[in-house]
Amino acid sequence: MQSQFKKRPFSIKSVILLMTFGLIPIALAAQSYQISKGEGEVMVTGTSTLHDWEEVAEQKSGSIALDNTGELPKIKTLKFTVEAESLKSGKGAMDKNTYKALNTKKHKEIVFVLKNVKSVSPVVSSSDKYKVVATGDLTISGNTNTIDLPFNLTINGDKVLLKGKKALKMTDYGVEPPKALLGTITTGDEIEVHFNTVWK
Template identity: 85%
Template sequence: MLMTFGLIPIALAAQSYQISKGEGEVMVTGTSTLHDWEEVAEQKSGSISVDKTGELPTISTLKFTVEAESLKSGKGAMDKNTYKALDTKNHKQIVFNMKSVKSISPVSSNKYKVVANGDLTIAGSTKTIDLPFDLTLDEGKVLLEGKKGLKMTDFNIEPPKALLGTITTGNEIEVHYNTVWK
């Protein structure tokens, strides 16, 4: 019986946080032959479990989801091209699911540089990636900030074209994330 009680403090030490929908931002940026562009994710969700009882925090889970059709550029035609390229009729969500933490190092008393490894699924294609971010632990909330470059073709996505192919989107995109978890 003593063994069982000895494990309870460890189990209770990790705290789970949910993404705060009204705070933070996830944005995708890229280029085209006409202009640079950006799209902001209007619907995102996720959870992270962090244990901060040790010298360095440990992250046991991190899952992040963006509703694919919530990516908005402010230009309806561009959004339609994006949804077609992402095949949102068949693949409604973009999901990152962490498998492990590769590294974590302190920046200040409550801020850490983290590299998480996990599966990223876009348009039904899954790749294992390293996701770098700054983790800040701040009175009942967690902040994740960073950016990650990706290639559309790595996820079997044909970069969108417009006006009979005279305007082409660059293959390389960058995902910027500045999220708040409570």
């Protein structure tokens, strides 16, 4: 019996090599993409007692990892960040009120981090586009809520496109809607985030 066991020696080195080579296909299956800062757009729209408004994010960053080896792509990771003070409306006074409401001196970033993917379904008219509903944590002004984020995912060679929109309430994140002219102009609580982003 002892001689039989001696014929099958397994060293720690052999086990490590087997584990390493076994994990290589998994590592290669997921491909990582970084957001293209010079392409795409992220915009926030809303209303006020005076007029509708919009702000465009001039600084954004993020990464997404996809496994596209199966029938449907799998989103392994997704993180998206907007610099809060890069939101620009073209009106300096409005921007200052926005930064004050968001408390940007303390909370510099708006961040979405994926927790899980609820659904992925192909768009019938396209071979490379999918409808996705992702669940993740959205942090605004230091307050975090878990939300469902719907978007279209397009995989085009070395590019990935994410396009969608999401309605939010500022007060859900402890943000008081900005006011102007001694409170005579009030911003509506409801806003909508529109994103059309390119990842490479």
